[in-house]
Amino acid sequence: MGLYHCEGIILRTRVFGEADRIVTLLTKEKGKIEAVARGARRPRNRLVGVTQQFSYLRGLIFTGKNLDQLSQAELIKSFAPLRDDLLKMAYATWWAELLDVFLPLAEVNTEIFLFTLAGLVVLEQTPDPMLVSRAFELRLLRYLGYDPVLDHCVRCQEGAHGSLAGFAPVEGGMLCRICATSAGEKLIPLRPSALAELRALYAADLRAVARRPVDPTLGNELGRLLFAFIQWRAEKPLKSLAFLQSLLVWQEPSGS
Template sequence: MTEFRSFRASAVVVRHADWGEADRLLTLYTREQGMVKALAKGARKITSRKAGHLQPFTHITVQLAKGRDLLIVTQAETVDAFLPLHDNLIKTGYAAYIVELLYRFSYEEEGGNPSLFKLLVDTLGRIEKEDEAWLSVRYYEMRLLDIVGFRPQLFECANCGREILPEDQFFSFATGGVICPQCGQGLPNLAKISMETLKYLRHFQRSSYRDASRAHPSPEVQKEAEALMQGYFTYLLERELNTPGFIKRIKS
């Protein structure tokens, strides 16, 4: 991280935790510095003017000063509070999911990534406004994988390199791509992927959100695509994410 005594940043509040008697420890994803931890002194006091700006998922402009061990929040202003995300448990779950994914794929002091920051803010806005978040969340997953360097190979067989034909295929988490039926007969640990599901994932990978949002996949395709993406993330992160189970429990 570049050395600054104090700097201004655009940020989204990713997490917060109580710290000491009255402070709050924040995890922020900033456009300028990436993932950082910062201390908001006195944020838990009833009289605190900062507290309202530091709720999870809030898009803020923040002034951060370099403390002895941690960055210190000296000022914070809300750009967008995304209030409906807090009023609807399913929307809360999806917002928590996209933030958890970002958190798992980010490291402190790796520097800012304006594309990832924009994707995060745009997706929070889409979840806030849209009745059904399935599409915006799948689109976010595909774009996130692109940005962090794990773009799945969906047009050629990840094993033999031949072009994928219009038929049901396999997907390999280990090689990060589609495996043709010929190669799929002899390889272990493959998931099945229907041509219909593959068609939508390809569409999300190469389209703008405006074009992608015209898609109307069937419930079966939605279920298959979601399970496939969860499997791929579990493989890449070597652990299951916490939020999908929370979303499932709310929905049931």
């Protein structure tokens, strides 16, 4: 039995037993971990308020034979505004599901932890999170090593921008007109301006993206591409996406 301190963000919580809760934490020190918070569903338990989804906490954890146990926890930041706004909550839940699905347990990745923390701070403050979310999705894909190929054809490496026909989620990048014809892939069309925006979002600071006015058509166009690619990469349906899309009054971009 060991004992360790860690700082972490609660990605999800699950009901466990009569009054317990299992929390999935993205921690700085241990990567993604799961721990049981005993009694955390009882109203007067000291863990009840701290173990809410998206809470950023400092915890003391016992390593168990099967499951670690969150013994003590102190709130660093509650991210309460994310729970008071339905759209922000839906975005934060979508991010949490992405992290939960793509990150393996107990693999330390401080970069992703700090990026997620920064992302949640920006999400809390931004009035319209659409573009911020696109930037978050793209950058997360890059951290995971899944970044889509946008500069040239993913098959023949041809780089002339005008020759790119569209995005093929299964191929993981753009296809030129010649490769698209031979591949017979279902392509997602992308306007040159949207492609340029996508490339720019890779390098952009999330705070700067949050300050920019949101063009819903552009956000949806990029979303269509990223959601298809992420779904394909995840190899299973991502449940929170349907909820998010139902809130966005989803509009398919014209020309699709």
